[in-house]
Structures are given as structure tokens and as C-alpha cells.
Amino acid sequence: MAHNDPILTPSQLNTLARDLLEDTFPLVLVEGEIGNLSRPASGHMYFTLKDARAQVRCALFKPKSQWLKFAPREGLKVLARGRLTLYEARGDYQLVCDALEEAGEGALRRAFEELKAKLTAEGLFDAERKRTLPTFVRRLAVITSPSGAVIRDIVSVLRRRFPLVEIDLLPVPVQGEGAAAQIRAMLQCADASGRYDAILLARGGGSLEDLWAFNDEALARAIAAAHTPVVSAIGHETDFSLSDFAADLRAPTPSAAAELLVPDAATLSARLQQLHRQLQNTQANGMRQRMQRVDRAFLRLQALRPQARLEALAQRAHQSRGRLEQAMQRRLERERATLRHADAILRATHPQRRLQLLRERLDALRDRPRALLAQRLQREALHLRGLARSLHAISPLATVARGYSILQHDDGRIVRSVDDVAIDEAIDARLHDGQLRLRVEGQDKEPAA
Incomplete structure (x- = not known):
């Protein structure tokens, strides 16, 4: 060391x-x-x-x-x-x-990410190409396993929310060898039939390997190419598959997909009842307005009837005559009072000749109101006769007097066409001197020129 x-x-x-x-x-x-x-x-x-x-x-x-x-x-x-x-x-x-x-999931995860990136680059998952689901799904195809809790949950939710929807179960295996090909074939068959408003792909939860059938590239392309809207509900909320990305709508679970596909019947019923009440109120208001217009039109027609106009003119003439007579009477009373006063004065202060002249004047004045009243009454009578002739000229009674008749229903409505009466119906014929009760035996309508 x-x-x-x-x-x-x-x-x-x-x-x-x-x-x-x-x-x-x-x-x-x-x-x-x-x-x-x-x-x-x-x-x-x-x-x-x-x-x-x-x-x-x-x-x-x-x-x-x-x-x-x-x-x-x-x-x-x-x-x-x-x-x-x-x-x-x-x-x-x-x-x-x-x-x-x-x-094993590692390799699958890498393959999933690579395939997802490839299809994304092609635009297969773009939002612009996704179809809109119909507001009311009348017939639904459910592609899933015929056994297990998934189909039971879907049917339970659909029956509770909207019992009117028709459900067709299209059974397929949802995992294992060949499952992807069978799912794709069933999807293409359902889409080609044109029978369904929407198609639901559903499967319960599982590992990435269990869900791998729904990551098949051919299945994703078939979903994107379908004409029928496709909803994908594969696995749990945290699970994602290529079918989810290719579908028009992805639901977190099969039960959630069922809720998204159909409306709530109770909410829909409440909305329909509200619209029904609004329609009834609108109809009632419209009916009241039309009845008011009919009443006003009836009053105008009543006022325009010749007989009503004649009665109104006669009433006005009578009122004018009464006012004239009252005025003449008041004037005559004033003249008489004046003459009586003058006569009293003359008797006291003037000779007999003046008295005689005043008496002659008094006699002349007495005849004058009567002459004026007679002239005024004569003018009013001439005016009334002119009005009567005018009304008579436009009155339907004048037409009746020439040999025609007016046909009326029991409620007074005028018969204007053969279409206004029915066989065996009783009607009244009004003549100038009375009425006849008639019964319809047949209709003979002249052809149009």
C-alpha cells in the first residue's frame, strides 16, 4: 500500500x-x-x-x-x-x-402510445369529424358481452330514464384472441343496417391486456368510418382505449353512457306539461280575442240593417217633432201672455176701436203658430218619406215582395249556398206575407262556368 x-x-x-x-x-x-x-x-x-x-x-x-x-x-x-x-x-x-x-403491460403500453400517435397524426381523432348524437334515441344497438353486469346496468338505466327506447343486444366476446375482429364485424353490420340511431360499445373494467381488443387499429378505423353515431364506454373512468378516441362520444362508464344517450323521462314529462299549459293559455287568449271581434262585427252588422236604420231615423224624427212642439207651445204661451197683458192695458186706457184692432191682431197671432207647426211637420214628413224610399230600395224585404224568398236556418243564419244545408235539414223560407217551413230533399249544384 x-x-x-x-x-x-x-x-x-x-x-x-x-x-x-x-x-x-x-x-x-x-x-x-x-x-x-x-x-x-x-x-x-x-x-x-x-x-x-x-x-x-x-x-x-x-x-x-x-x-x-x-x-x-x-x-x-x-x-x-x-x-x-x-x-x-x-x-x-x-x-x-x-x-x-x-x-407485459409495459410492451402493450408502448404499442398503445405508438398507435395512438400514428392515428392522431392522421386526424382520425379530430373533433371536426365526430358526429352529433340525436336528441332522442329511439333504437339503440349495444355491442357487448351478453353475460355480466355491464348489459344489466345499461338496460336498468335506460328503462329507468326513458322506457320508450328500443334496445338490441348484439353479443360479442370482449377479450381474448379474435375478439377485436368480431367486435369490428358486428359494428359494421349494425351500421350498414341503417336500423339504429346510435351504437354503444361497452365493456367493464380490467387490465390493459384485458381491454386490448378495443385498442385494435382496424376497429378504431371502422368506428371513425361509421355513418351511425358511436358511443364508447370501455372500462372504468381512468381507462382509455383507441375506441374511446375514435368514437363520437366517450363515456367514463357503461352506466354513464346510458344516461348520456337518453333524456330523463320525468324531466321530459314536466317540460311537456309546461308546454301544454302554455299552448292552452295561448288558445284561450286567441279564442277570447276572436269572440270579441265577432261581437263587435255583430254589433256593426246590426247597426247597418235597413230595419234598424229606419227605426233609428224614425226615433230621431219623433224626438225632433216632440222638441218642435214643445218649443212652439212655449212660444205660443209667451205670445198669449203678451196679448193678455196688452188687452188689459187697452181696456183701461183706449177707445173701443183700438180694442177691436188688437183683437184682430190677436186672432192673427193665434193662427200663426199653427201654420208654422204645420209647415215644419210637413217638411219632416217629406224627409222621412224620402228616407223610407231609400231604405226600401236597399231592403231585402223589397226583393221578397217581388216574389223572392230568404232561406234561413233555425238559428237565423242565411242560407247562401247549397253547401250550407244537409239532406233532411229543416229550414225556413221568409216571404213578403209570412214564413214557410221547408225540408231539404236533395242538392243540385250548378257546374262552374
């Missing part, structure tokens, strides 16, 4: 060894069988990875161990990803893991 060689402490030696390991092996993938598994209260996980000839100590600390999708156990073959280091306190060489998955 040379005296000029550096002297190191155990701590310094272990530090140098740790730096060398970490610099040389920044990240490694190690596949082996779990052994000596321990889980202390700290939440960390310690184990060894071994093969037939050797083993290496491993540690998976608490933050990483909480994201595992499986339960590690003794003898399970796994793939660990991590970095090599050295625990200086004891000089133990170990692998500190960042991720841990069951052996």
Missing part, C-alpha cells in the same frame, strides 16, 4: 459510489419477480426484484405507490422504471422506482 494513496471514510466512499451509479444509470427498466415485500406505516413500499440468478433491492415511496392500478404481491412479475442509487447510511445499492406495472 502506497503512503500517498488518498484515504477515504466510509461516508465518502459511499457518496462517490452513489454519484457514479446515478450518473451512469439515470433511468432503467427492470423486469423481475417481487420478493420480500414490506409496507411499513410510513406508506412506502420496499421489495426485491429477482430472477433465477440474482436480485436487487427496490423502493417505491408513498406519493408514487398511491397511483398503482394493481395490488403488488409476492411472486408477481412486474416491470419497474426508476433510477439506481446507493443508500449511504448502510451502503445498500437499490433501485428507487418512479412507476410500477404488471409485466
Whole structure:
């Protein structure tokens, strides 16, 4: 041993060894069988990875161990990803893991990511090419295993939310050799039939290997090429497959897919009842407005009837005559009072001749109101006769008087066409001197010119 060689402490030696390991092996993938598994209260996980000839100590600390999708156990073959280091306190060489998955899934995961990147680059998963689901799905194809809880859960949710939907189960195997080809063939057959409003691909949870049939490239392309909207519900909420990305809608679970596909019947019924009430209110308001218009039109028609106009004019003439007579009577009374006063004065202060002249004037004045009243009455009578002739000229009664008749229903409506009456219906014929009761025996409508 040379005296000029550096002297190191155990701590310094272990530090140098740790730096060398970490610099040389920044990240490694190690596949082996779990052994000596321990889980202390700290939440960390310690184990060894071994093969037939050797083993290496491993540690998976608490933050990483909480994201595992499986339960590690003794003898399970796994793939660990991590970095090599050295625990200086004891000089133990170990692998500190960042991720841990069951052996076999690593290769599948890499193949999945490569295929996903390829199809994404082609635009197969673009949102622009996805179809919109119909508002109301009347007929639904469910492509899944005929046994198990998945189909029962889907049917239960659909029957509870919207019992009117028709469900066709198209049975296929959902894992194993040949499953992807059978799923693809069933999907293409359902799409080509044109029978369905939507197609649902469904499967329960499982490992990446269990779900691998739904990562088939040909199946993803068939989903993207389908004319019928496709909904994918594969595995649990954290599971993703190429079918999910290619489908028009991805649901986290099969039950959630059933809820997304159909509306809630109770909510829909409440909405329909609200719309029905709004329609009834609109109809009632419209009916009231139309009835008001009919009432106003009836009043106008009543006012325009010749008989009503004649009665109104006669009433006005009678009122005018009464006012004229009252005015003439008041004037006559005033004249008489004046004459009586003058007569009294003349009797007291004038000779007999003056009295005689005043009496002659009195007689003349007495006849004057009567003449004025007679003239006014004569003018009013002439005016009324003119109005009566005008009304008579436009009155339907004048037409009736010339030998025609007016046909009316029992409620007074005028019969204007042969289409207004029915066989054996009783109607009234109004003549100038009375009415006849008639019964319709037949209709003979003249052809149009």
C-alpha cells in the first residue's frame, strides 16, 4: 500500500459510489419477480426484484405507490422504471422506482402510445369529424358481452330514464384472441343496417391486456368510418382505449353512457306539461280575442240593417217633432201672455176701436203658430218619406215582395249556398206575407262556368 494513496471514510466512499451509479444509470427498466415485500406505516413500499440468478433491492415511496392500478404481491412479475442509487447510511445499492406495472403491460403500453400517435397524426381523432348524437334515441344497438353486469346496468338505466327506447343486444366476446375482429364485424353490420340511431360499445373494467381488443387499429378505423353515431364506454373512468378516441362520444362508464344517450323521462314529462299549459293559455287568449271581434262585427252588422236604420231615423224624427212642439207651445204661451197683458192695458186706457184692432191682431197671432207647426211637420214628413224610399230600395224585404224568398236556418243564419244545408235539414223560407217551413230533399249544384 502506497503512503500517498488518498484515504477515504466510509461516508465518502459511499457518496462517490452513489454519484457514479446515478450518473451512469439515470433511468432503467427492470423486469423481475417481487420478493420480500414490506409496507411499513410510513406508506412506502420496499421489495426485491429477482430472477433465477440474482436480485436487487427496490423502493417505491408513498406519493408514487398511491397511483398503482394493481395490488403488488409476492411472486408477481412486474416491470419497474426508476433510477439506481446507493443508500449511504448502510451502503445498500437499490433501485428507487418512479412507476410500477404488471409485466407485459409495459410492451402493450408502448404499442398503445405508438398507435395512438400514428392515428392522431392522421386526424382520425379530430373533433371536426365526430358526429352529433340525436336528441332522442329511439333504437339503440349495444355491442357487448351478453353475460355480466355491464348489459344489466345499461338496460336498468335506460328503462329507468326513458322506457320508450328500443334496445338490441348484439353479443360479442370482449377479450381474448379474435375478439377485436368480431367486435369490428358486428359494428359494421349494425351500421350498414341503417336500423339504429346510435351504437354503444361497452365493456367493464380490467387490465390493459384485458381491454386490448378495443385498442385494435382496424376497429378504431371502422368506428371513425361509421355513418351511425358511436358511443364508447370501455372500462372504468381512468381507462382509455383507441375506441374511446375514435368514437363520437366517450363515456367514463357503461352506466354513464346510458344516461348520456337518453333524456330523463320525468324531466321530459314536466317540460311537456309546461308546454301544454302554455299552448292552452295561448288558445284561450286567441279564442277570447276572436269572440270579441265577432261581437263587435255583430254589433256593426246590426247597426247597418235597413230595419234598424229606419227605426233609428224614425226615433230621431219623433224626438225632433216632440222638441218642435214643445218649443212652439212655449212660444205660443209667451205670445198669449203678451196679448193678455196688452188687452188689459187697452181696456183701461183706449177707445173701443183700438180694442177691436188688437183683437184682430190677436186672432192673427193665434193662427200663426199653427201654420208654422204645420209647415215644419210637413217638411219632416217629406224627409222621412224620402228616407223610407231609400231604405226600401236597399231592403231585402223589397226583393221578397217581388216574389223572392230568404232561406234561413233555425238559428237565423242565411242560407247562401247549397253547401250550407244537409239532406233532411229543416229550414225556413221568409216571404213578403209570412214564413214557410221547408225540408231539404236533395242538392243540385250548378257546374262552374
